[in-house]
Amino acid sequence: MLKIVNTEWKLFLREPSMVVFAVLFPAILLLVLGAIPALRTPDPNFDNQRFIDAFMSSLVVTALAFLGLNKLPATVATYREKGVLRRFSTTPVHPARLLVAQVLVNLIAGVISIVLLMVVGRAVFDIDLPHHPLWFLVTFLLGMLSLSAIGLLVAAWAPNARSAGGWATVVFMLVMFFGGVYLPRFLLPDFLNVIGAYLPPGVEALQQSWLGAAPDPVHLGVLALVTVAAGTVAAKSFRWE
Amino acid sequence: MAIIEVVDLVKTYDRKVAVDGVSFTVDEGEIFGILGPNGAGKTTTVECVEGLRSPDGGTIRVDGLDPRRDRAELRTRLGVQLQQSELPDRIRVGEALDLYASFYRDPADWRELLARLGLADRAKTEYRKLSGGQKQRVSIALALIGKPKIAVLDELTTGLDPQARRDTWSLVEQVRDAGVTVVLVTHFMEEAERLCDRIAVIDAGRLVAVDSPAGLVSRVDGEQRVRFRPTAPLDVKLLEELPEVSNVEQHGPQLVVTGTGNLLHAVTSVLARNQIVAADLRIEQAGLDDAFIRLTGRALTE
Ligand SMILES: Nc1ncnc2c1ncn2[C@@H]1O[C@H](COP(=O)(O)OP(=O)(O)OP(=O)(O)O)[C@@H](O)[C@H]1O
Ligand SMILES: [Mg+2]
Numbered sequence: 001m002l003k004i005v006n007t008e009w010k011l012f013l014r015e016p017s018m019v020v021f022a023v024l025f026p027a028i029l030l031l032v033l034g035a036i037p038a039l040r041t042p043d044p045n046f047d048n049q050r051f052i053d054a055f056m057s058s059l060v061v062t063a064l065a066f067l068g069l070n071k072l073p074a075t076v077a078t079y080r081e082k083g084v085l086r087r088f089s090t091t092p093v094h095p096a097r098l099l100v101a102q103v104l105v106n107l108i109a110g111v112i113s114i115v116l117l118m119v120v121g122r123a124v125f126d127i128d129l130p131h132h133p134l135w136f137l138v139t140f141l142l143g144m145l146s147l148s149a150i151g152l153l154v155a156a157w158a159p160n161a162r163s164a165g166g167w168a169t170v171v172f173m174l175v176m177f178f179g180g181v182y183l184p185r186f187l188l189p190d191f192l193n194v195i196g197a198y199l200p201p202g203v204e205a206l207q208q209s210w211l212g213a214a215p216d217p218v219h220l221g222v223l224a225l226v227t228v229a230a231g232t233v234a235a236k237s238f239r240w241e
Numbered sequence: 242m243a244i245i246e247v248v249d250l251v252k253t254y255d256r257k258v259a260v261d262g263v264s265f266t267v268d269e270g271e272i273f274g275i276l277g278p279n280g281a282g283k284t285t286t287v288e289c290v291e292g293l294r295s296p297d298g299g300t301i302r303v304d305g306l307d308p309r310r311d312r313a314e315l316r317t318r319l320g321v322q323l324q325q326s327e328l329p330d331r332i333r334v335g336e337a338l339d340l341y342a343s344f345y346r347d348p349a350d351w352r353e354l355l356a357r358l359g360l361a362d363r364a365k366t367e368y369r370k371l372s373g374g375q376k377q378r379v380s381i382a383l384a385l386i387g388k389p390k391i392a393v394l395d396e397l398t399t400g401l402d403p404q405a406r407r408d409t410w411s412l413v414e415q416v417r418d419a420g421v422t423v424v425l426v427t428h429f430m431e432e433a434e435r436l437c438d439r440i441a442v443i444d445a446g447r448l449v450a451v452d453s454p455a456g457l458v459s460r461v462d463g464e465q466r467v468r469f470r471p472t473a474p475l476d477v478k479l480l481e482e483l484p485e486v487s488n489v490e491q492h493g494p495q496l497v498v499t500g501t502g503n504l505l506h507a508v509t510s511v512l513a514r515n516q517i518v519a520a521d522l523r524i525e526q527a528g529l530d531d532a533f534i535r536l537t538g539r540a541l542t543e
Pocket of ligand 2: 283284285324395
């Protein structure tokens, strides 16, 4: 299993666009936004927080969405289309291991991406590290797993790699929208934010474990539920060829 | 002794019968060929043997195992080269072999395997940068990496140039000499004739014959083929009507007439009567090609 993860990790590093978007992009976006003075000045309308403080959780969402809803379904659907999964099933190792390896590689990439984001935020803009590191870790894991489960569901249902890419993009845009990436969450109407709080990867819970109180266990429960439900359906309906 | 037994195998895809009651046995240590035209059901047959597809009817035993029930155990004894299967674009040849070797308890030395397949200098090359023939050889290497007792090779040499094809044939012979039973699915008559101890001819999902190459040819002994280019258009019916003629085929400007008895005389008489001259005339004895045409009623398209 370690060897599969190791090989898949090397393959990930050989795709420059993947590395840039999944690992470097959130930190780069933070640097770009932080370069605009208004966005790093405390805003009295906004609890005296700076825009960039409030935006950190949305940057985490970009990394998770990219890994779970872009890279994962694209890779898995391509592996199926090219017969990589099928070749695995001729060996003593079940091809499901390859999917698990993909999720593990994404977890590692996600951790690196977010640590980088924290380091840049702290060093350049003096942004606090998560106030509740444990809760943040739990939320991150649940967020990643719930998006991965949805990504695998897309890969399971899409007839080929092209439509997997198309369907995944739609979900990706929705997740990014509700995650406050396109429009900051304080500009979104309340009811959208309430919906967004329950949707993977749990932007509200990320935000609260970062800057506020502990996250709402109901939000985390919903993430866990989505993970189990989407994961089960994906596993049951997955086509290996 | 039979190492593979297939009895009355039936496999249907959405009402289309792909394999229709095929039975054969493969003996331990032989190279067993499965020959047939496109869509005959060759791949479907071997995929049932490999346990990748579940048959709709019939029974299969492979080395004493049921391919569906005893999948896990079968995978350790069976090496498979799929007809269509690629690797991730950016994986290096050496990495792929190293990875697949780690799946088996007692794998072959992959460096040695690469060297035997003439890929020693490609170990660091990414899969997407290989030529078609090199990809094919990597695929063969992956089928052999687990030191299988049985190797099933589907369309082994499709896409290889003649030299690479011959090299691959001697590799298959080496594999057999090392004691591995080989099941070889092929389109190529020459390949079947050169390598196989016995051949199953499959056509439209049915088994037409199982025999040694010589045995198959002996079924059409005495058959001959006359090839020529008529200098003027000729109604092929005139030839088909002859009692000596069993088949007439047009290949571009060339006519190929198959038949028995005094075939040459019969054909040239018709031509003379119609004032047509046979240019580039050649006469050949029947081979496996002809046996195939006789058995299936058509030529194997290559
Ligand atoms: N997955 C599938 N779903 C539906 N029909 C299939 C499937 N696979 C094969 N068939 C059909 O079953 C028949 C037998 O196919 P098969 O691949 O076994 O033939 P083959 O002898 O291997 O042909 P080729 O020489 O082209 O590889 C064909 O008519 C094919 O169209
Ligand atoms: Mg085939």
